[in-house]
Amino acid sequence: MLSIKNLHARIEDKEILKGLNLEVKAGEVHAIMGPNGAGKSSLASVLSGRPNFEVTAGSVTLDGKNLLEFSPEDRAREGVFLAFQYPIEIPGVSNINFLRTAMNEIRNYKGLPPFTAKEFLQLSKEKQKLVEFDAKLISRSLNEGFSGGEKKRNEIFQLAMLDPKLAVLDETDSGLDIDALRIVSRGVNKLRNKDNAFILITHYQRLLDYIVPDFVHVLSDGKIVKTGDKNLALELEEKGYDWLKEDVTI
Amino acid sequence: MSKRILKMITIKQLETPLYDRIAAKFEIADMRGSNEKITALRKKAYSIFNEMGFPSIKNEEWKSTNILPFLKEDYEWEIIEQEISKDEFDSTAKLIAKHLEAIQNSLKGEQKGAYRIVNINGRINKDLSVFPDATQLKILTFEDAVDLPSFQKYFGEIATLKNNAFAALNTALFTDGLFLEVPKGIKIDKPVHIVNVFLSESNLWIQPRHLIVVQPNAQLEIIETVIADETENAIFVNGVTEVVLAENAHFHHYDLQTGRKGMRFVQRIEASQLKHSNYSNYTFTLPGTDFVRNNLNIHLDAEDLESHMYGLYLSAGTQLIDNHSEVHHKKPRGESNQLYKGVLLDKSRAVFNGKIFVYEDAQKTNAFQQSNNILFSDKATVNAKPQLEIFADDVKCSHGTTIGQLDKEALFYLQSRGIGVESARNMMVNAFAFDVTQKVANPALRVYLEKLITAEMAKA
Numbered sequence: 148m149l150s151i152k153n154l155h156a157r158i159e160d161k162e163i164l165k166g167l168n169l170e171v172k173a174g175e176v177h178a179i180m181g182p183n184g185a186g187k188s189s190l191a192s193v194l195s196g197r198p199n200f201e202v203t204a205g206s207v208t209l210d211g212k213n214l215l216e217f218s219p220e221d222r223a224r225e226g227v228f229l230a231f232q233y234p235i236e237i238p239g240v241s242n243i244n245f246l247r248t249a250m251n252e253i254r255n256y257k258g259l260p261p262f263t264a265k266e267f268l269q270l271s272k273e274k275q276k277l278v279e280f281d282a283k284l285i286s287r288s289l290n291e292g293f294s295g296g297e298k299k300r301n302e303i304f305q306l307a308m309l310d311p312k313l314a315v316l317d318e319t320d321s322g323l324d325i326d327a328l329r330i331v332s333r334g335v336n337k338l339r340n341k342d343n344a345f346i347l348i349t350h351y352q353r354l355l356d357y358i359v360p361d362f363v364h365v366l367s368d369g370k371i372v373k374t375g376d377k378n379l380a381l382e383l384e385e386k387g388y389d390w391l392k393e394d395v396t397i
Numbered sequence: 398m399s400k401r402i403l404k405m406i407t408i409k410q411l412e413t414p415l416y417d418r419i420a421a422k423f424e425i426a427d428m429r430g431s432n433e434k435i436t437a438l439r440k441k442a443y444s445i446f447n448e449m450g451f452p453s454i455k456n457e458e459w460k461s462t463n464i465l466p467f468l469k470e471d472y473e474w475e476i477i478e479q480e481i482s483k484d485e486f487d488s489t490a491k492l493i494a495k496h497l498e499a500i501q502n503s504l505k506g507e508q509k510g511a512y513r514i515v516n517i518n519g520r521i522n523k524d525l526s527v528f529p530d531a532t533q534l535k536i537l538t539f540e541d542a543v544d545l546p547s548f549q550k551y552f553g554e555i556a557t558l559k560n561n562a563f564a565a566l567n568t569a570l571f572t573d574g575l576f577l578e579v580p581k582g583i584k585i586d587k588p589v590h591i592v593n594v595f596l597s598e599s600n601l602w603i604q605p606r607h608l609i610v611v612q613p614n615a616q617l618e619i620i621e622t623v624i625a626d627e628t629e630n631a632i633f634v635n636g637v638t639e640v641v642l643a644e645n646a647h648f649h650h651y652d653l654q655t656g657r658k659g660m661r662f663v664q665r666i667e668a669s670q671l672k673h674s675n676y677s678n679y680t681f682t683l684p685g686t687d688f689v690r691n692n693l694n695i696h697l698d699a700e701d702l703e704s705h706m707y708g709l710y711l712s713a714g715t716q717l718i719d720n721h722s723e724v725h726h727k728k729p730r731g732e733s734n735q736l737y738k739g740v741l742l743d744k745s746r747a748v749f750n751g752k753i754f755v756y757e758d759a760q761k762t763n764a765f766q767q768s769n770n771i772l773f774s775d776k777a778t779v780n781a782k783p784q785l786e787i788f789a790d791d792v793k794c795s796h797g798t799t800i801g802q803l804d805k806e807a808l809f810y811l812q813s814r815g816i817g818v819e820s821a822r823n824m825m826v827n828a829f830a831f832d833v834t835q836k837v838a839n840p841a842l843r844v845y846l847e848k849l850i851t852a853e854m855a856k857a
Contacts, residue, residue, distance in 0.1 A: 237804075
């Protein structure tokens with residue numbers, strides 16, 4: 148589904164991604180770990196089309212389409228979803244209005260009719276239940292007054308509603324207590340199926356106890372330097388990233 | 398009282414400056430009736446205007462706003478007609494129907510309706526209006542109100558003429574006006590919709606004047622809207638509205654300022670409040686007109702009062718929107734709250750000057766002011782200046798002004814969910830305006846306002 152080849156990217160003259168390669172197939176869950184400053188969040192930014200990030204070489208294709216040519220909204224409409232590390236509060240934009248507008252624009256792009264208010268409400272209730280998201284929070288302004296945990300869970304709720312092909316979760320576990328972590332993980336696990344794929348960007352192995360990945364990659368200094376299965380994460384937990392630096396020729 | 402038709406004077410700018418023309422008009426104008434008080438007031442106002450002339454940018458209150466380019470046209474002064482022609486009547490009625498339809502189409506659910514006062518070029522037209530019962534609201538021309546006690550008590554007493562050339566000019570040369578009075582204890586069951594229609598076959602100078610008195614324990618809601626013709630003739634509207642709120646009176650005053658190219662507005666609303674009263678003014682200024690200058694002055698003349706000023710302006714093209722306001726806290730325990738928000742598109746300009754005066758006796762005053770502005774383009778400008786003069790020592794006063802751009806991070810967040818740039822910007826402008834639009838208690842008006850904002854943003 149997703150094919151990243153030799154991706155080089157920079158922000159403000161600083162090169163962040165230095166030849167990153169990654170293949171993600173439908174039905175897979177990939178974890179990306181690595182030390183601070185390695186480029187993990189930058190990868191998420193480049194995939195979602197955040198401005199200020201400039202791709203200088205390489206390619207990113209989603210089901211054969213050149214993702215880099217699409218605007219951020221078109222990438223979303225093609226099926227890419229980024230769960231932000233720091234979700235933004237937008238007072239005055241209601242959660243409901245925001246989601247319905249987003250979903251209808253995506254459906255419009257795909258040539259589908261927009262949801263009626265009734266259909267939307269029904270879907271919303273269903274997904275709220277699925278990811279255990281508090282109904283009270285829906286009626287408020289986007290993320291306004293939400294705790295850190297509630298914001299992250301709102302990201303997962305949006306994920307459930309928008310049903311993307313490729314979901315990139317950028318340090319979704321940061322700032323979550325154990326209970327919130329469990330709820331988020333349960334939600335993600337319920338949403339996994341053979342047609343979609345997940346990229347989990349995380350510092351800590353803990354999340355991967357709950358959302359078990361098919362592949363674990365280590366991103367260091369702008370490249371993926373090692374790939375393994377879930378056991379790699381356990382090894383990293385034990386030995387730290389420096390172990391890798393010894394092991395790998397940079 | 399005999400009615401005589403004022404001579405129509407075409408002012409040719411080429412020969413002598415505009416205010417010399419005005420002098421000529423004053424000399425030969427027919428001073429209506431025998432009301433000595435009004436005649437004396439006009440004379441006084443005229444001498445003030447004559448001395449000042451129109452303000453230039455050397456005048457502190459106009460330093461960011463150059464009015465002179467808008468005074469160049471050869472304006473025809475207001476013509477008093479006995480009645481408008483049938484054709485004009487019909488076409489105006491159609492315009493109004495279309496206008497009301499546009500507002501009503503944004504209604505959801507129950508509609509309570511509204512009373513309607515139609516002014517054509519500043520003069521009331523009873524046939525197109527829908528008045529409430531006179532026991533609920535007195536609606537009279539000044540000519541017909543001149544003997545009423547509250548008219549005599551308040552007319553000309555509220556508006557400050559000193560240093561205010563436009564107010565002085567209006568006072569000297571207004572032709573007739575609208576007097577509204579809500580009797581004691583009456584809470585009018587529906588809002589009063591004042592439809593201000595402007596029609597012109599040439600460049601026109603109009604001076605509407607209102608006096609609104611809300612008696613003790615009474616409540617009033619007024620919504621003012623504008624309908625303009627479809628020409629591009631210059632119309633300069635120099636309006637003055639005096640407002641009096643007696644004890645425990647409540648007045649919600651909505652002013653929806655729309656219009657077309659060629660229209661210029663200078664509007665003074667000056668209010669005097671007595672104990673326990675609440676005056677809430679909501680001024681919404683949208684693109685279309687060339688120039689709007691609002692002077693909103695509130696005098697808290699007694700203790701324990703509330704005043705609210707909400708403003709939202711969306712400027713586009715080369716428009717200039719200038720909001721000047723003054724709040725005078727003269728007695729203890731007054732509460733005033735001002736929230737003005739602006740979105741500036743293209744090369745438009747906005748000016749905000751909010752003054753708060755807290756007099757020596759006004760202990761325990763709470764006065765708050767906030768002005769937030771978003772510049773949508775590099776070429777838009779805003780001059781914002783809060784001004785606080787505080788002479789009492791036990792008060793809470795604050796002011797805050799921001800000028801910025803749309804939060805790019807928020808914009809990206811919306812885009813990352815599949816929302817296109819246009820829709821995203823629109824959502825954010827509405828979100829920005831939300832603080833102000835949510836204060837509009839009338840649901841139909843709020844929906845209509847949001848629709849107007851959306852429509853304007855779509856053009857951007």
